[in-house]
Amino acid sequence: MTIIACGASNRADDEAGLLVASLLQLRGIPVTTYSNGGLGLLQVLSSSGTVLLIDAVQSGRPPGTITVCNASNDPLPIEPHTASSHGFGVAHAIELARTLGNLPESLIVIGIEGRCFAIGAAMSPEVRSACERVAARIVSSWPHLPADPRND
Numbered sequence: 001m002t003i004i005a006c007g008a009s010n011r012a013d014d015e016a017g018l019l020v021a022s023l024l025q026l027r028g029i030p031v032t033t034y035s036n037g038g039l040g041l042l043q044v045l046s047s048s049g050t051v052l053l054i055d056a057v058q059s060g061r062p063p064g065t066i067t068v069c070n071a072s073n074d075p076l077p078i079e080p081h082t083a084s085s086h087g088f089g090v091a092h093a094i095e096l097a098r099t100l101g102n103l104p105e106s107l108i109v110i111g112i113e114g115r116c117f118a119i120g121a122a123m124s125p126e127v128r129s130a131c132e133r134v135a136a137r138i139v140s141s142w143p144h145l146p147a148d149p150r151n152d
Contacts, residue, residue: 001049002032002051005018005032012115016127017056020135029142042102045094047104050108051107051108056111059077064113066134068111071109072108076095094107094109
């Protein structure tokens with residue numbers, strides 16, 4: 001099992017994946033953090049086995065909403081004109097890896113809906129709470145993942 005947490009520090013709700021990573025690491029669970037463009041994820045995604053990827057998302061749902069997708073089976077929704085602090089976004093990287101035949105055997109994506117992605121802003125309380133729920137669910141399921149952190 002590989003856990004990858006994506007995000008950009010000092011960008012409010014975009015730090016969601018990094019906060020989950022920090023909470024998991026405090027409990028001794030290994031997590032790889034990733035803060036660069038989505039293209040760099042292609043190499044990480046080509047690993048075999050199970051990958052759990054955690055990132056902030058912006059899809060119009062209420063802040064703090066947790067969405068779990070089995071990206072091994074289903075394409076992720078990609079909005080054609082969305083911007084990402086990662087440049088080439090995580091969803092784009094996953095779909096490119098799918099096209100190239102480089103997805104891991106199992107890829108579970110946990111998206112935490114953000115509200116504010118401004119540089120220097122504080123994380124929204126709803127997003128912080130969602131990060132804590134995701135981390136707690138992963139800790140309680142470790143090492144029997146993948147888990148669905150929406151089920152508290």
